[in-house]
Amino acid sequence: MTQTAAEIATILIWGFAATATLSAVMFGAQRLGYSRLSIPFLIGTMFTGERSGAHALGLVFYLLGGWLFAFIYYFIFASIGRTGWELGLLIGSIHGLVLLVMMLPLLPYVHPRMASEYEGPIRGRRLQPPGFLALNYGYRTPLTTIVAHALYGLILGARLALT
Amino acid sequence: MEVPGDFPDVGDYAVIGNCRTAALVSNRGSVEWMCAPTFSDASIFGAILDRDAGHFSIAPGEDATVSRAYIAATNVLQTAFTTPGGVLRLTDCLVLPDERIPELYPEHELLRRVECASGEVEVEVSFAPRWDYGRRRPRYAKRGALGWQCLDCSFGAILRSEIDLAEDKPRARLAGKVRLKAGEARWLSFAYDEADASVIVPFGEDAGARLQSTVAWWKNWSTRCSYQGPYRDEVLRSALVLKLLNCATSGAVLAAPTTSLPEVSGGPRNWDYRYCWIRDSALVLHAFLRLGYHEEAEGFLEWLLHATRLTWQRFQVMYDLYGEVKLDEKILPFLGGYRGAKPVRIGNAAHDQLQLDIYGELMATVSHYVEAGGTLDTVEAAMLAGVGRHVMKLWRLPDQGIWETRREPRMHTFSKAMCWVALDRLGRLADKFAVPIDRKHVAAECDAIRAEIEDKGYDEALGSYVAYYGGKETDASLLLLARYGYRDPGSPRMAGTWDYIAKTLCDNGLIHRYRDDTGYDGFAEPENAFAPCNFWAAEYLANAGRYDEAQQLFERLCRLANDVGLFAEEIGTRTGKPVGNFPQAFTHVSLISAATALYQRKTA
Numbered sequence: 001m002t003q004t005a006a007e008i009a010t011i012l013i014w015g016f017a018a019t020a021t022l023s024a025v026m027f028g029a030q031r032l033g034y035s036r037l038s039i040p041f042l043i044g045t046m047f048t049g050e051r052s053g054a055h056a057l058g059l060v061f062y063l064l065g066g067w068l069f070a071f072i073y074y075f076i077f078a079s080i081g082r083t084g085w086e087l088g089l090l091i092g093s094i095h096g097l098v099l100l101v102m103m104l105p106l107l108p109y110v111h112p113r114m115a116s117e118y119e120g121p122i123r124g125r126r127l128q129p130p131g132f133l134a135l136n137y138g139y140r141t142p143l144t145t146i147v148a149h150a151l152y153g154l155i156l157g158a159r160l161a162l163t
Numbered sequence: 164m165e166v167p168g169d170f171p172d173v174g175d176y177a178v179i180g181n182c183r184t185a186a187l188v189s190n191r192g193s194v195e196w197m198c199a200p201t202f203s204d205a206s207i208f209g210a211i212l213d214r215d216a217g218h219f220s221i222a223p224g225e226d227a228t229v230s231r232a233y234i235a236a237t238n239v240l241q242t243a244f245t246t247p248g249g250v251l252r253l254t255d256c257l258v259l260p261d262e263r264i265p266e267l268y269p270e271h272e273l274l275r276r277v278e279c280a281s282g283e284v285e286v287e288v289s290f291a292p293r294w295d296y297g298r299r300r301p302r303y304a305k306r307g308a309l310g311w312q313c314l315d316c317s318f319g320a321i322l323r324s325e326i327d328l329a330e331d332k333p334r335a336r337l338a339g340k341v342r343l344k345a346g347e348a349r350w351l352s353f354a355y356d357e358a359d360a361s362v363i364v365p366f367g368e369d370a371g372a373r374l375q376s377t378v379a380w381w382k383n384w385s386t387r388c389s390y391q392g393p394y395r396d397e398v399l400r401s402a403l404v405l406k407l408l409n410c411a412t413s414g415a416v417l418a419a420p421t422t423s424l425p426e427v428s429g430g431p432r433n434w435d436y437r438y439c440w441i442r443d444s445a446l447v448l449h450a451f452l453r454l455g456y457h458e459e460a461e462g463f464l465e466w467l468l469h470a471t472r473l474t475w476q477r478f479q480v481m482y483d484l485y486g487e488v489k490l491d492e493k494i495l496p497f498l499g500g501y502r503g504a505k506p507v508r509i510g511n512a513a514h515d516q517l518q519l520d521i522y523g524e525l526m527a528t529v530s531h532y533v534e535a536g537g538t539l540d541t542v543e544a545a546m547l548a549g550v551g552r553h554v555m556k557l558w559r560l561p562d563q564g565i566w567e568t569r570r571e572p573r574m575h576t577f578s579k580a581m582c583w584v585a586l587d588r589l590g591r592l593a594d595k596f597a598v599p600i601d602r603k604h605v606a607a608e609c610d611a612i613r614a615e616i617e618d619k620g621y622d623e624a625l626g627s628y629v630a631y632y633g634g635k636e637t638d639a640s641l642l643l644l645a646r647y648g649y650r651d652p653g654s655p656r657m658a659g660t661w662d663y664i665a666k667t668l669c670d671n672g673l674i675h676r677y678r679d680d681t682g683y684d685g686f687a688e689p690e691n692a693f694a695p696c697n698f699w700a701a702e703y704l705a706n707a708g709r710y711d712e713a714q715q716l717f718e719r720l721c722r723l724a725n726d727v728g729l730f731a732e733e734i735g736t737r738t739g740k741p742v743g744n745f746p747q748a749f750t751h752v753s754l755i756s757a758a759t760a761l762y763q764r765k766t767a
Contacts, residue, residue, distance in 0.1 A: 030358040033317025041359050049265045051359075113267060117307030121363040126267045128309060128319065128361040136312065137319070137360055 003163060007074075010160065015070025018155040019063055022148045029144035036137040037104075037130065037145060045113045045127060066152075069095075073156045081162070088157015089150050096149030100142055104130040170211070170502045171195075173424055174725035174741040177231065177240050178404070181257035182411035185420035186273060187211060187745070190229045190726075192242055192253050193220035200271060200318055200357045202410065202417055203437045203484050207292045207316075212423060212507050213498040216297030219353065221277050223251050224285040224340060233727055236399060237381035238407050239374070240727070249282020249345065254374065261376035269354035269362045274373060276350050277326075279343035286343055288326050288351065291336035292316075296495055296509070300335035309363050310352075311337055319361035325349040389455030392762030397721050400728040401751035402454055405447050408748050409459055414466035415439040415484045416447045419732070419744035425504035426733055426743045430688045433504055435511050436732075436744040438481040438490060441467070441521040442565065443749045445528035450755045452535045464532060467525070468543060475546060476553040478525065480518050480567070481511060490514040516563040517572065520640075522554045523581025526588040527647055539596045548600040551589040555608050558582035564631075565640045566676055570685035574632040576620030577640040583612040584647045613649075621656060627663035628656065630677060637663050638683075639676045639696035642703045646756075652707040661703060670736050672719070674700050691733040691742045694720075698753035705760040713764070717757055730754070 029035040043065075044058025076091060077083045108114045108129040115121040115128065134141045176187040176195070186197035186208065195210035195218050209216030227244035234241060239256040258272040277286055292301055294316045302314040310323035322328075326349050328339040341349065350366040364373065384406060390398050408417040419436035426432040444463060451460040470486030471478055479488055492512035500507050529547065533539065539547070558579060561572035586609045592598055593605070619632040630638035641660050645652035668675045673692035677683040697720050704713035723739050724730050730750040732743035 033358075036319050036356065036358055036360055038359050045267065049267050051267065115309060115363055117309050120308030121365045123365060123369060124266070126362045126364060128306070128312075128321070128363055130360070131306075136306070139314070 007163065011070050011074050012067060014156055014159040015067045016063070017159075018070065018152040019066025021155060022066065022152040023059075023062065025148035025151060026144065029140070029148075034138060035134075035141040035144045037134050037141050042107065042111065042127070046111055049113060049124075069152075070156055070160075073153065074160055077157070077160060078162055083157050083160050083162055085154045085158035088153035088155065090153070091157070092150040092153020093146055095153060096146035099149065100133045100145055104134050105132065170214070172740055173501075173731050173743070173745050174729075176211070176729075176745060177233070177725075177727045178407060178420065178729065178746050179238055179240050179255050179257050180407035180420070181259055181271065182407065182409055184257065184271060185407060186255075186257060187421070188240055188242070188255050190231060190242065191220065192222035192244070193218050194255075194273065196421055197273070198420070198437070199320075199355060201412075201484065202408075202420055205295045206297070207294060207320075209293060209297050209498070211421070212501055213297055215293070216498060217293035218289065218291055219273070219275075220287075220289045221253055221275055221351065222287055224287045227251070231727060233400075233403075234378055235382075236385035236403070237378050238403055239378050239381065243280070244284070246282075246284050249284045250280040251284045251286065251343070252278045252280045254278075256374060256377045258373045259377045259380040260373055261379075267362045268373075269364060270356045270359075272352055272354040272364065272373070274350070274352050274370065274377075276348060276370070276374065277343070278348035279345050281345050283342060283344050285340055286326065286349070287338075287340045288324065288328060289336055289338050290322055290324075290328065290353070291334065292320070293335075296507075297498060302335075303330050303337060312361075318355050318357050319359075320353070320355040321361050321363055322351070322353050323363065323366070324351045325366055326351065387455060390453070390759070390762075392758065393765070394717070394721065394758045394761070397724075397728060398454070398755055398758045401754045402450070402456070404729065404746050404751045405450065405748055406456075406459070409447075409463070410484045413470075413484050413486075414459075414462035415470070415482070415486075416444045416463060416748060417484070418443050418481075418749060419747045421744045422509055423498075423504070423507040424501050424731070424742075424744045426690045427688055428502055428742075429504050430686075430690070431504075431506070432686060432688070432690060433500065433506060433508055434513075434744070435492070435509050436747070438483055438511060438514070439466075439470070440481045440749075441471075441478055442480075442518070442524045443752065445521075445524040446752045446756070447748055448528050449531050450752045452531055453755065453759050457535065457537075460532060460535075461537070464529070464537070468546060476549040478521055478550070479514055480516055480521060481514050488514070513563070513567040513569075516567060517557070517560065518564060518567065519554075519557060519560070519562045519575075519578035520565050520581035522550060523584035523588075523647065526550070526585040526592075530588040530591060533592060533595060539592070539598075541597065544592075544596045544598045547589060547592060548598045551586060551598075551600055551605060554582050554585045554589075555604070558608070558612055564638075566638070566684055568684040570682070573634075574619070575638075576616060576628050576631060577638060577643070579612055579616050579620060580644050580649045581647070583609055583616070583649060586612070587648070625663055626655075626659035628660045630683070636678055636681060636683065637667055639664055639668055639674055639693065639699060642696070642699045645703055645706055646699070652703060657703075658707070661700075661707070664700075668696075673697060673734055673736055675736075691736050694730050694732060694734050694741075694747065694750040695753035697734070698750070698757040702753075702757040702760040705757070705764045708764070710761070710764050713757075713761055717761060721754075 040058030044054030210218040231242040244251040260268040313320040328337040422435035423433035492510040494506040498507040564575035676693040701717040729746040731741035731745040
């Protein structure tokens with residue numbers, strides 16, 4: 001195996017582990033009633049209005065997204081010139097914050113099934129928008145989201161090595 | 164906020180449901196019991212147990228006379244309020260959406276439509292959920308055109324209303340009123356999702372379609388009822404209650420959707436019935452088979468074999484919807500109880516009692532299932548063999564009996580007879596399937612049980628079977644000895660038992676399950692007539708060939724249902740009104756059983 005192939009394999013393996021951890025924390029927060037933010041569900045409902053199908057489809061996209069972000073993290077580490085769990089934790093936390101502050105609030109404009117507070121629900125657009133910091137999905141949502149993403153970054157920071 | 168007025172009678176409620184949770188709606192238009200997300204979770208509307216434990220009312224602002232009915236063959240309720248100004252019609256349902264349409268729907272939706280049918284009527288709305296059995300009050304956040312989000316709960320709950328509502332902070336409720344003219348209607352929808360982002364549904368045609376799909380779902384289910392005998396309306400209403408209590412996600416059947424509605428006003432016999440009793444459920448399964456609902460019967464049998472694996476070979480008396488075995492009893496001291504009947508309990512301490520009759524009921528039901536064309540695989544046959552061996556070990560022990568007495572165990576005659584039924588049916592099953600059991604040993608044990616019952620469970624002087632060995636008291640469950648084939652209904656011993664029961668347990672034309680002045684169940688307080696026993700009496704009389712007596716009794720009992728055909732656990736001996744947890748599967752299944760016995764006797 002070449003060095004590049006080994007590096008890609010490492011990113012894929014630890015990208016998967018980090019995504020699984022992130023998902024476990026987010027899913028646990030849902031089941032414990034701390035938050036109702038399910039990114040796989042939000043992704044899946046972009047493609048189908050069938051609830052269980054949306055969960056399954058969303059999970060596939062979410063896993064692929066987790067791998068994609070593992071590569072992005074790797075390039076960020078490379079551009080900084082170092083790795084480490086502390087750096088991963090910091091980047092992960094920023095990632096979670098960006099998701100909450102910038103990405104999720106934009107969702108109503110791009111999600112075909114998301115309702116708007118101005119127009120109300122209409123046929124085909126019925127999902128409640130996340131609102132500021134996704135607080136519509138529970139007041140602990142910002143906390144659980146940042147913790148989950150911080151863990152994602154921590155795992156990648158700790159396990160990815162630069163050559 | 165206190166619900167205006169005092170507690171309604173239990174019979175003033177009607178039930179609606181979606182096979183995952185149920186709501187009791189009073190004849191004043193107020194939802195006063197509903198657990199969320201599902202049957203066995205904490206209540207969010209609990210005014211039936213404490214006037215400040217949550218309600219959702221829609222009612223005219225002036226005095227009204229009320230009439231109500233279910234839309235035919237459905238669990239969709241319509242209440243008509245006739246006021247001096249006009250007539251207001253309220254339609255309530257828990258939505259069952261048309262899943263063929265690939266749309267997002269909330270996991271649960273309580274949909275309410277209020278319409279002025281004539282004249283002009285002011286409508287008042289008060290929405291006051293209380294989380295965790297009334298422990299916590301909610302806050303509300305207005306989400307623009309999406310409605311009001313209820314905060315501080317673990318699921319996403321949203322109220323939408325076509326009537327303008329405002330927050331009444333001191334009372335932690337949303338309230339509003341509107342004057343409707345003839346032909347005008349308004350929708351209100353309380354929807355919640357357990358773990359995902361909330362799905363918010365539109366009103367207008369869309370809401371009408373959801374109501375229609377709910378009506379169609381129930382009607383479609385009702386058309387599968389194969390019963391064509393007399394009293395079909397009563398039988399179908401009972402079947403609809405059973406289906407409503409049949410949890411769609413597990414197959415389990417609840418005994419009742421409520422807790423702690425007292426067996427006697429102000430008394431201490433207040434139990435949580437939101438569980439699946441093996442006994443009741445076996446009878447429900449049998450009823451489903453009789454009415455042609457094989458899918459429900461198979462679903463329940465699967466649940467039964469799955470749920471009981473944790474305790475196999477021993478059966479627990481009851482399990483929760485998903486087979487959970489720890490049902491520790493707790494008291495909720497902050498709830499005042501229905502008309503002051505304290506304590507309010509959740510959980511049920513009877514779950515770990517020894518009640519030997521459940522083995523017989525289960526085995527009889529499996530036997531009916533097989534007679535109706537069902538089959539058993541080798542794993543199921545092995546499980547039943549294990550149960551049979553367990554019965555052969557246990558049957559000599561004293562137990563708490565069918566009535567879950569809270570006193571020392573006794574040698575209950577009915578329990579012994581049901582052990583006989585268990586082994587008798589096991590022997591019959593072994594004739595058809597490869598049940599790994601020693602047939603001779605089973606037959607010998609059957610003979611031994613019967614000999615002991617005839618020796619110790621029958622009193623020659625009284626000419627009757629008795630409730631427990633050596634006692635002089637009787638017990639209405641002994642009427643079931645004929646149903647289960649232990650004794651021919653026309654035999655002198657059964658006839659004598661019926662006479663003794665009629666003589667000692669009948670009060671004001673209604674049969675009690677046992678004498679309540681002897682401390683039979685460990686309580687000194689009197690109780691009302693246990694409704695299922697009265698249907699058992701009708702069934703016994705029909706099977707004994709006393710058709711006219713059976714018919715008269717059955718028809719009199721049917722008249723004691725509430726205005727929408729529902730029964731509670733008991734019937735007030737003096738009032739004739741429903742008393743106790745409501746509506747009660749055990750009573751409705753007994754009604755079905757009695758009606759089918761009458762039908763069979765008539766056609767025979």
